[in-house]
Amino acid sequence: MFSRFGGGIHPPEHKSITEELKFVNLPIPHTCYIPLQQHVGAPAKLAVKAGDIVSEGQLIGRADGMISANVHSSIPGKVADIAVVPTVYGPQQSVIVEAEGTFSSSAMPHETRDWTALAREELLDRIREAGIVGLGGAAFPSAVKLSPPPGKRIDTLVVNGAECEPYLTVDDMLMKTFPDAVIEGTRILMRALGAANAVIGIESNKGAAIVSLKKSIAAPGIPDGIRVKKLATRYPQGAEKQLIYSLLRRRVPSGGLPMDVGVVVHNVGTVHAVREAVLYNRPLYTRYITVSGNAIERPGNYKVRIGMKIADIVEECGGFREPPVRIVMGGPMCGQSVHSLDVPVVKGTSGLLFLAGKGVAAREYSPCIRCGACVSVCPAGLLPCDLGNAVEKGRIDLAEDLNPFDCIMCGSCSYVCPAHRPLSHFIKLAQQKIRAARK
């Protein structure tokens, strides 16, 4: 039918909860807790001290080293404290800003710029300055991804609009609400990469988004080379390697990166943020998230300030319908469960799920019955059952021969396992132990 990859699963989508709900700006929180590390790589270096007055969008953490990202204040106010706060990535040094003053004292000029006149390097500088990271969840610094080493030619930009995780509708709503901006962001990224082609991949369950983007592409003045392609609705369609394979039939080599097959992948949210950074010089201090799950009173798609605590978001969303059993940052397949309502939203937070009921309760696991379900769903072609058994027996040597580093951590194996074995977690343990042994 539609373009697809091997393996995968189709869990209940739960997207109808929020897929029709338009973006709403959540009120500005009184206090923001802004971690200095919200990205892959080195934490940003602190650029303010307690007591400083900061403006909205002011730099408070400077990228440190090759792979890092700038961090900006989400609200105008006073730096109340620099402290370690609980985050989805563990305890992190964070800048705590208390709202004060006005929002007009913004650090960002609001005039629109003509990006078509900017050189590639200037575009990359803007993106780097704005502290943009992958908004799909991985939070890899975007400027780094856009600067492939010499010798790697990128011919195609892949824009990831798959949004294959259940519950999440934020990318869908973004594509439906701002299709022209997504296309413009795509063009900016094509220019920054020097890529002549771009493919926007969207799962078949997001028909309205596909229609909107196709309409935007058909508008006068849009150059050729940008395509929208409908993908099978199948998790993990949005995983980089699977997405590239579905769209272009190119296989990223084992252990390799998309650029090895001439491709760079960016999430639609990232594409949108890049446009804001380039056009308006707007740093990344807000983002769109889906708030969903059966335990929250008012689910929806919201624009929030980065650093807003979960507790504040819960309050703005009408509180709990019932006590949540799990709170998940990101999607239910790949996201992280958090232990506290004090955890702030970070750049990589695509969703906030409040889940209750029997389906999310803790389950005991039992021995593998060798049903092979994990093998048939594994998009990486691994044997999760054997990997899990090897790890359980402490036989890291056996696990090492089973290609654990090819695992993309999609969790499909754990999802289907009838013995409820935490297979992807076992594989992660194998990776950690092998890495530790190699050191």
Next chain:
Amino acid sequence: MTGTEKKDDTLLVSHPPHIRSGESVPKIMWSVVIALTPAAAYSVYLFGHRAALLIGTAVVSAVVAEAAMRLLLRRQVTVLDGSAVITGLLLGMNVPPGAPWWTVAIGSFFAIIIVKQLFGGLGFNIFNPALAARAFLMASWPVHMTTSWHNFSETNVLSPAASNPGFPVAVYDSLTGATPLALLKAGPKILADHGIDPVRINDIAFSPDMFLSLFIGNRGGCVGETSVLLLLAGAVFLLARKVITWHVPVSFIGVAAALAAAHAALTGNPAPHLVALFHVLSGGLVLGAFFMATDMVTSPVSRKGMLLFGAGCGLIAFVIRTWGGYPEGVSYSILIMNAFVPLIDRYMKPKVFGASKRRRGAGA
């Protein structure tokens, strides 16, 4: 063990994924029980209370053995997962209807205690417990296990529908005194001994009445193997429930049928396709291919491996049926292939996404 810790007293924190499919081991096992029920119930209709006694004894013995062993080994008692019920059910369905009740009781104990629990319990056994027990019973009480067939009439254990196509009474009696497979295997020789053209075995074996009897299950054989129709109904349920996949049964039956047809053609039988059909419908091929070769624990985990495993079963079953000492070879074929599963799993790994051919060849 849950791998999950609770913090803040209310929130569950664990590694992803945070949602699970509703599938579970007990649901899978009880689905197999449900799928076997129609054929088992039909066996009681066909063979009377003897079938009920054998199946009941086998199931109860298996469950008792399972519970006792788990208690003895100080492990969690897992009889409710349904796997011991399946073992008992399959054993009861795999013995002749006239076998004494104590044979299946001993068989169930052997299956659960020796073949399953002493290897570590569900998931760790190498051989299908029910089939290993059947092999054990065949070796220990061969007379009970190979001659206790049901008599539909004076001499006919084959099928009430088997009618004499003009053979002398003595010849007809010796032809119909055994199971359908024995008819096919020994029949030509019996006919030749009486000076009748051996190909005339087709007259009795391949009549439409005979095929209908075989398909519906109105014929002799082991307790639960007779009704292809009801076994297929259960198989369709398991396929729809995604408890089994088509790979093992299709390659098993396909290879067995293809070899039977090829052999018949080479030996001059004018109707090789009917020989193949007869092979598929008679004996325990359908029961074995859909319900025993597909046993998850003792079959390969990859699709490629399943195809190879099924093909091996088909080949061995054909060889035993054609040249072996027993008329039926399905259960031995599965047991032999069970032993090959670790090897198959080792060489039939799926291709790692993006891996080069060289790496795959290196067994990586």
